[in-house]
Amino acid sequence: MPRLVVVSNRVADPRKTAAGGLAVALADVLNNTGGLWFGWSGKIVEPSAGGRADEGELRTQQAGPVKLVTLDLSREDHDAYYVGYSNGVLWPVFHYRLDLADFDAGYIAGYRRVNQLFARKLQPLLRDDDIIWVHDYHLIPLAAELRALGCTQRIGFFLHIPLPPPLILAAIPGHDWLIRALFAYDLVGFQSEADHGHFCRYIEAEARAQNLGEGRWRAFNRTIQAGAFPIGMDVEEFNALASAPDGLEMYERMRREYSRRKLLVGVDRLDYSKGLPQRLQAFRELLQRYPETHNSATLVQIASPSREDVGAYTDILHELESLCGSINGNYGELEWMPVRYIHRTVARSRLPGLYRASRVALVTPLRDGMNLVAKEFVASQDPQDPGVLVLSRFAGAAEQLKEALLVNPYDVEATANAIHLALQMPVEERRARHQALMANIREYDVHWWCDSFLDSLVKAQAEETGTPWLRL
Incomplete structure (x- = not known):
């Protein structure tokens, strides 16, 4: 049975009910596959005198059959990747608030740097048959960074926040790079049909993507699947x-x-x-x-x-x-x-x-x-x-x-x-x-959400590579 690898900005112990949300949604499949959950530890490492903070060693914790792996961020990386670009640019724009976005601060370099760091630290932990599920706007470029390191595993992405219409999305400096990075995934999921529609209209107009039907799109020499997978509750x-x-x-x-x-x-x-x-x-x-x-x-x-x-x-x-x-x-x-x-x-x-x-x-x-x-x-x-x-x-x-x-x-x-x-x-x-x-x-509860996304991810990758279907 393939192992599920979850990647998100923060990691939660799926055994704890208080974790709620994503942890509750993924607990069963992580437990059943002896999964791995990777992300930021929530800790910021301050620089030593006269230098940049070290990336820090990986921290590993066993939560039943699930392995939780986290890493620290330097103050510089945290401020650029998390505060600056993720929450100072992407969050307001994706919520239609261009007036609150800080486009001029140059945070994008830190955002790319931390996604590269995540990829470098995660890649040695991966198995060839892993199924990787990346979550939310903090980590849009992660699959592209993993592909650059030679990763060929099935990788899906789910956006938990809205995606704005094409003209609002196009206000982001480097928006074309950001959306192109989504084509490194095999499956891209959205919360609603409205958000999915915004994505389709954007890639058709801006990337000249070819609509292959049934949610499949071809651009940048890759075929991806995209669709709406509204998250439910338990x-x-x-x-x-x-x-x-x-x-x-x-x-x-x-x-x-x-x-x-x-x-x-x-x-x-x-x-x-x-x-x-x-x-x-x-x-x-x-x-x-x-x-x-x-x-x-x-x-x-x-x-x-x-x-x-x-x-x-x-x-x-x-x-x-x-x-x-x-x-x-x-x-x-x-x-x-x-x-x-x-x-x-x-x-x-x-x-x-x-x-x-x-x-x-x-x-x-x-x-x-x-x-x-x-x-x-x-x-x-x-x-x-x-x-x-x-x-x-x-x-x-x-x-x-x-x-x-x-x-x-x-x-x-x-x-x-x-x-x-x-x-x-x-x-x-x-x-x-x-x-x-x-x-x-x-x-349409949380189990439907999880199962339908993962089933679609396996199918999307199988259609791209011709490999046989594998089910979690």
Whole structure:
């Protein structure tokens, strides 16, 4: 059986439930194949006096049958590759925010250097029949660097964040090199059909790629497969969290504290892509337009800290604090505060209880690759008395979760009206919507995502080289 090798910016122990996300998704296949997970250790090595920091030795940890291998980065490499290019250029552009991208700082050299470092350190660890799965925007050029070292293994890439339309993508200096690097992969996966469509239009217009049909494209003397593979969640794992002590305790506490209120919830990282100011403005509009929501509707907004050393994040933090203070000052009563704003991380084990106690979830990013909060909220609900999901049409999840109330987060008034509709929705309609949403979440869960991507990767490479199919 071929071994799965996962490469991502950060590495997580798949045995730990708290790791969530990618670790939960890949745990089974990594365990079954005795896999390897490779990435940055999260540690920064400061330079010694008068010199550049050493790359550092590889760190290896055994997590059951899975080998976790990490390496340190120098301060210079971290600042250029991670802070500078990945999060100062690619993140804002891929989220359609050209105004926040720092194109002029020359970070691209550090980005390429670290991808070369990853390739040099990973290549000696590889077996000839490994299947390599590279994750996210930090590592777009990694396959090209591995190919340059002679690697012929099957390599797939999955982009967890959105891909913008061709004209926005073309604003990146060196965009042609970046997209050409994707042709070193055998399979390139995206969160949504919209993102996949942006990629196809770009390579057709800019790279003159030949459309071979069925998601296959030919350019730069290589054939690749591209498609949409929307990531799902592990419904059973999340339901187990809901039944665990932390989840039950949170549910009971919230039910007691808000027995006379209608609870709305938002759970996000503090990021300009999440539409948090627009969400609070819509909530303020709700209170202004619908007086019956006073002393009733309460929004619990969790905004976990994220990259707060970057100016754009400091700005949004101050804006949120100002908005929350203004709403509470203008509408609050001694016995009721409309907004409870929490600027810290809440343990994942407690979230199912919070979701289940809430009548409405507000998942209203300005742009998002998927947004699993939307799916987690649906999975947490009581089927007999479910809450309502208010979902941005600009989240990747909107392509699948069509029974949610879809909104344009830029339209504050319309979003306020949708929230009011959600608060007033009769139980029969809530049940019907929830049943349809749950059917989709169960069918296209995290195991479907993992299996469908890896099956497509094996097939794509087999079509390119003529080698027999191998299945994990």
